[in-house]
Amino acid sequence: LRWLGLTWDEGPDVEGPHAPYRQSERRAIHEKWLGKLSAAGLTYPCFCTPLELSIARKQQLTAGKPPRYPGTCRELTEAQVAERLAGGQAAAIRFRVPAGRIVEFTDLVHGPQRFATDDIGDFIIRRTDGSTAFFFSNAIDDALMGITTVLRGDDHLANTPRQILLLEALRLPIPRYGHVALLLGMDGAPLSKRHGALSLGDLRRRGYLPAAIRNHLLRLGHTCSTDRWLDDAAMLEEFDLARLGRAPARFDEVQLRHWQKEGVAQLSEDEFRAWVAADVPAGLPQDDVAAFCRAIRGNVEFPGDARLWAEVVFGTLPPLAAEAETTVREAGAEFFATAAEVLDGAADFKSAVRQIGQRTARKGPALYMPLRAALTGLLHGPELGPLLALLPQREVRARLERARSLAQA
Structure with a gap:
């Protein structure tokens, strides 16, 4: 998140008045508030196994009912609970959801919401391994840290009535909730x-x-x-x-x-130079690096793009791309012989190109494309003049001679 440029005013590594902020350090706090619910008779131990819960869920769905906990352990006596615990059975802790109520709130995105508690069912707030569930720890932390507005994915919309019930039971402040639609792929399916x-x-x-x-x-x-x-x-x-x-x-x-x-x-010039620095050869004169960055930045989308142009300008030109080779052959050997003669020692690239065009009766793409193909190995890219200014004259001559030989073959 720091790399993304998102910082927080309070929290881990920043600290503040509501520390500790890592959930792993807040277990004692969660246990305290869990104890308050237990003392009020609003929780009970649940010994149902995952298999038993799965079977109950399937039966409810088959009957066309919303899946919810059937209350199997809700009315166990103290003696029954003690017997199961003594027998080594693991117990989760469930919150007693009040019957016959409607939980209402206005979502900041979706507007008024209504949930019947009879459709919610008693839910787990502490797992069998002793860790607290999201519904519970998240709601407690938000209330104790003074959170007033919660924005989250709309897959948590159904969690909101559960958290409101918990906060009401503990007489803690309830924040405003807004649930934002989840991102999908272009095919309309969930991102994966x-x-x-x-x-x-x-x-x-x-x-x-x-x-x-x-x-x-x-x-x-x-x-x-x-x-x-x-x-x-x-x-x-x-x-x-x-x-x-x-x-x-x-x-x-x-x-x-x-x-x-x-x-x-x-990006500023300095920022751009720093961004592509790893893809530019080390040891170059700073003036050359600056000129190179100015020449290529309009054709750079990612830092690695600079590596291609650094190889073109400061390295050995690789074999021509297929389209570039075709363009070179079509231009003919005489075109490159003329180009080599005119560009040798030329001080102004644009004037030199005009002269090449006059002598070869070429203009527009028919003039520039063969030159670009010969000098860069590609048909598209940054403006040719600034790149050419960074190429040693011997390299310019060598590349034009290679193109002439290729066109003559």
């Missing part, structure tokens, strides 16, 4: 690995800029008033709970790449 590597770690390794990801995320499930690039201050101004959509947003990497290009354009 088959949609590509989508973790933050994967995006980072692929070279995405944090600010580009932030600009994209702000627009997933949230409407902005502008399509322009937003810095952090502008994002804060743009974000509005009223603009959160109810329909699931679809993750489209084409859109993310759009913001990546915008992000690269926003």
Whole structure:
């Protein structure tokens, strides 16, 4: 999250008035509030096994009923509980959900919500291994830490009435809840690995800029008033709970790449140079590095793109791409002989190209494409003049001679 540029005012590694913040360090706090529920008679031990619960669930679904805990252990006597514990049976702790109630709240995204407690059923708040369940620990921590607004995925919408019941029972403050639609792939299915590597770690390794990801995320499930690039201050101004959509947003990497290009354009010269530094040969004069970065930045989407152009400019030109070779052959040997003669020692690239065009009766793509193919091995890329200025004259001559020989063969 720090790499992404998302920082927190209070919490782990920042600390604050509500420490500790790691759930693993808050067990004693959770046990204290669990004890309050137990003292009020609002919990009971449950000895049902996963198999027994699975069978009950299937029976309810077959009968067309919503799956909920059937209350098997709800009315066990103290003696029955003691006997099972003495026999080594593991027990979870369930919360007694009051019968016949309607839990109501207004969701910040989905509007008014109503849940019948008779459809909820008693739920586990401490597992058999002693750990507390999400419904419980999350609600307690939010209340004790003064959280007033909770935004989370709408897969947690059904958890909200459970948490409200817990907080009411403990007389703790209840925050406002908003449930945001989950992201889907472009095929409308839930995001998964088959949609590509989508973790933050994967995006980072692929070279995405944090600010580009932030600009994209702000627009997933949230409407902005502008399509322009937003810095952090502008994002804060743009974000509005009223603009959160109810329909699931679809993750489209084409859109993310759009913001990546915008992000690269926003980098200063120093930031861009630092961003591609690992893909530029070490030991080059700083002036050459600066000129190289200025020449290629319009054609760089990810840091690794700079590696290709660094090899073209500072390395040995690899064999021509198939399309580039075809273009060279079609231009003919005489074209490259003329180009070598004119470019040898030329001070101004544009003037030299005009002269080549006049002498060979070529213009536009017919003039520039063969030159680009011969000098870079590719048919597309950065403006040729700035790249050529970084190439030693002997290398320019060698590449044009290779093209002439290829065209003559």
